[in-house]
Amino acid sequence: MDRPELADFLRRCRLRLTPADVGLAAGARRRTPGLRREEVARLAGMSVDYYARLEQARGARPSRQMLAALARALRLTPGERDHLVHLAGGRPPREPADEEYVRPGLLLILDRLHDTPAMVVNDIGDVLAQNAMSAALFGDVSDRPPGRRNLVRRVFTDPGARAAVPAEDYEPLARSHVAQLRAVVAARPKDVRPAALAAELRSASPLFARMWAEHEVAVRRTDVKRLLHPVVGELVLDCEEMLSPDGEQRLVVLTARPGSGSCERLRLLQVVGLQDLSVG
Template sequence: MDKPELADFLRSRRERLQPSHVGLPTGPRRRTPGLRREEVAQLAHISTEYYTRLEQARGPHPSRRVLAGIVRALRLSDAERDHLYHLAGEPPGPPPGPSREVRQSILDLIDRMPQAAAIVLDATYEVIAWNALAAALLEDFSALAPHERNLIRRHFLHPDPAQRHYGLSGEEVFGLFAAGHLRATAARYPNDPGIRALVDELANGSDEFARLWTSHQVRTARHLHKTIHHPVVGPITLNCDVLVVPEQDQHVVIFTAEPGSPSDQALQLLSVLGTQNMDIDT
């Protein structure tokens, strides 16, 4: 275990994160860059004293459970996770859960499509990246805590049935697909506590999900054409294409409209309006 290098690495990763990145309020009088130590400890489910000792190069050898908590708290990439384990003197082993690291080329791709709304989903269908038009079409994901960006959680637990699928058509088909998709994801990552917690939350909070979960259906067709009733620009008919990023176990969902159609004009208007002055009840 390389205590000095581990301490420096933890400190550098903590200082690059902002509270908004992990769903915490910024608050006044924040004099240190990035997250506070106590915030990281809270997110990792360890004591502040224990984490502080690690950053001061005087902590004990951390267990794999502690390392996994730190990986989640600091939003480490797969490469950073492996580096952390090596510094702690532990073999990395397989990733414990779905990757939330989005390749820079994918981020560049969705930003270079100003006439298409695009989101990137991890294996649990949490929105982990989006472009400006997607925020205007669906919602401003940056204003949400990470767990609130999960489309499956939103579909089954949203208090307003009309908004649980953002007003998009085909919500029944999505519900069937979502339950089956999550079951397949849980099978690929059997040791991921976040997935287990999500399944438990959905099963306890939604009779619909509980029924679909027990059906053991793991694959169904997805709607490739959708209509959304947007509160600002009205109904928009969209093509929905899903690109798979297999090495990351992620999906890029792209919404486009037929060129020159009224829906295309509505999307262009949304690209100008953005998320400003929109009071959207989502």
């Protein structure tokens, strides 16, 4: 691990960004350019003290997950992400994409969506990044262990998932997740993660096992979702997805039709913000 070079690289990447670049409000007038250390730490889901030690060339070696979080927070390109990993004494993944890294182009769009829920999800359902509105609607996943950020696992193992949708919508929602995971398992036979998730859920959930045995396959990029929020009530939202070039990550955007009751409730949700009142 090259601590001085890592510290210099982190500092330079931080200083080239503005709050607007990462979806943050500028706030009070700044005496120095770039993001503050505490802003980077918040975006990466780590303590300010830990990040400060990295920039002071005295921090412990970051884990792979921590490096991925820093790459997301600092909006690093794939080449810069690999350089970060090398400076930390690790080896970048052989594949251009891995389960922790988020495509910069998708993050760029996510940063600019302030009034509607949006998140970046990989093809097996792991939530990789979300904006403030998504966190207010579904719960903030940034402080959850990686295994608890998976939407498919949540639908079949978290009782809160049933409470988040009308009762009659639960089974169609569950079935759509199974059908999409089926397609991913077949499309990526050399990747152990999709098959391992399917095996885990076949064991953990009789409903998943039954649906998996039916061998339905479907990939949906547009949908209409009904969601139940404990504060603002029922929301009927149009769901659209934008794919990364390799198809392994997608930006999921939920919008309400103008003039609808759901549109007004989304505005209320924006006021409610990130209070711990979400369905997650």
